Amino acid sequence: MNSFHMTLSGAVMLALSGLVTGASAQTVDIAKGKQKAEVCMSCHGADGFTAAAPAIPHLAGQDRDYLVKALTAYRAADTRTDETMTAMAKPLSDSDIINIAAFFSSLPPGKP
Numbered sequence: 001m002n003s004f005h006m007t008l009s010g011a012v013m014l015a016l017s018g019l020v021t022g023a024s025a026q027t028v029d030i031a032k033g034k035q036k037a038e039v040c041m042s043c044h045g046a047d048g049f050t051a052a053a054p055a056i057p058h059l060a061g062q063d064r065d066y067l068v069k070a071l072t073a074y075r076a077a078d079t080r081t082d083e084t085m086t087a088m089a090k091p092l093s094d095s096d097i098i099n100i101a102a103f104f105s106s107l108p109p110g111k112p
């Protein structure tokens with residue numbers, strides 16, 4: 001690995017850790033996320049894949065940061081609006097969102 005790559009990956013690591021600690025001072029708790037996600041499972045499936053209807057997206061194995069971004073956007077109802085998902089995201093705190101995202105992200109993705 002040359003020094004350019006070392007510097008680059010170091011910068012990415014720094015940016016990522018800044019993102020996580022910036023959003024919340026807590027550590028990620030997947031068990032808490034699973035608890036909080038119970039209400040989501042009626043639509044998105046307990047496995048995050050067997051959704052209740054075709055228009056409900058799969059969450060299992062999805063990138064954690066993407067899920068955080070999606071949920072934060074639904075909650076703010078600015079860049080992403082969906083009546084159902086905004087209602088679901090409204091009561092979530094920043095740490096709820098991080099934990100729930102970590103939980104769904106940790107599930108094995110379903111078959112395509």
Ligand code: HEC
Nearest residue numbers: 037039040043055056057067070071081082084085088100
């Ligand atoms: C009543 C059914 C229902 C419930 C309950 C529900 N969702 Fe959703 N969810 C949907 C639908 C429908 C969409 C697609 C909305 C759209 O078109 O933007 C969606 C979209 C999403 C997305 C975007 C996925 C992507 O690929 O962009 C995320 C993330 C998400 N839901 C997470 C959750 C979480 C977390 C909960 C629980 C707090 C939850 N949902 C509860 C129906 C539901």
